[in-house]
Amino acid sequence: xxxxxxxxxxxxxxxxxxxxxxxxxxxxxxxxxxxxxxxxxxxxxxxxxxxxxxxxxxxxxxxxxxxxxxxxxxxxxxxxxxxxxxxxxxxxxxxxxxxxxxxxxxxxxxxxxxxxxxxxxxxxxxxxxxxxxxxxxxxxxxxxxxxxxxxxxxxxxxxxxxxxxxxxxxxxxxxxxxxxxxxxxxxxxxxxxxxxxxxxxxxxxxxxxxxxxxxxxxxxxxxxxxx
Numbered sequence: 001x002x003x004x005x006x007x008x009x010x011x012x013x014x015x016x017x018x019x020x021x022x023x024x025x026x027x028x029x030x031x032x033x034x035x036x037x038x039x040x041x042x043x044x045x046x047x048x049x050x051x052x053x054x055x056x057x058x059x060x061x062x063x064x065x066x067x068x069x070x071x072x073x074x075x076x077x078x079x080x081x082x083x084x085x086x087x088x089x090x091x092x093x094x095x096x097x098x099x100x101x102x103x104x105x106x107x108x109x110x111x112x113x114x115x116x117x118x119x120x121x122x123x124x125x126x127x128x129x130x131x132x133x134x135x136x137x138x139x140x141x142x143x144x145x146x147x148x149x150x151x152x153x154x155x156x157x158x159x160x161x162x163x164x165x166x167x168x169x170x171x172x173x174x175x176x177x178x179x180x181x182x183x184x185x186x187x188x189x190x191x192x193x194x195x196x197x198x199x200x201x202x203x204x205x206x207x208x209x210x211x212x213x214x215x216x217x218x219x220x221x222x223x224x225x226x227x
Contacts, residue, residue, distance in 0.1 A: 007189050013180045020176030021197055027090075027172060028159040028205070031097035035158075036151070038098065039105025040144075044135065046106065047113045057106070064103035070164045072096050077168040093165040093172075101158045108150050112143030145217050152209045156202050163198075173197060 010017075045057040064072070077092040087095070116139050124134045144151075166175035177194045181187045 009184050016176045020173035024172040027162050032155050035098045035101035039102035042106035043109035061103045089169045093170045104154050108147045112147035
């Protein structure tokens with residue numbers, strides 16, 4: 001069986017692919033920011049919250065991490081619609097990604113918080129620092145710095161997983177590829193191109209977050225220990 005590759009049609013559809021790639025980046029950027037903030041709050045609740053708050057945070061993390069992203073997306077988009085709450089596809093996609101990535105961020109950040117030596121907390125108590133000061137000036141900066149490589153990997157995986165959201169009619173990169181393939185019937189070629197675009201987006205995202213780390217984490221920059 002012989003197959004003749006033909007990529008010439010890409011020139012006619014590059015605007016659709018560009019829009020899909022930009023929408024993927026927008027979905028990822030918004031989800032990373034809010035997912036990181038919410039996930040860090042959940043991690044703090046697990047480590048420093050009272051028993052009730054810690055239990056709720058633990059249940060949230062386990063529920064989200066042990067259910068598929070596509071099921072979460074279907075529940076938010078189709079399930080809420082069945083209850084009379086109509087959420088647009090793009091907003092449902094963002095909410096789904098924020099909920100999903102926050103659970104993984106919470107688990108990663110919890111590990112970072114628990115890695116802080118107890119001696120530092122005891123020293124902070126001797127200096128009469130409040131719990132808020134200890135958290136925001138001692139624990140969180142060190143914890144995030146320690147787990148930042150793991151967070152980068154998780155955020156890149158989340159960007160790649162956003163392709164699933166084409167199942168709820170979000171026209172991100174994979175959704176755009178579906179539309180092009182249905183017109184050209186050149187699925188093999190279009191998905192090769194899309195795979196290359198995802199690879200480029202992953203590399204660029206990783207580089208951007210590594211550069212950001214070397215700007216934010218001044219101690220790492222002083223010591224010359226880059227990610």
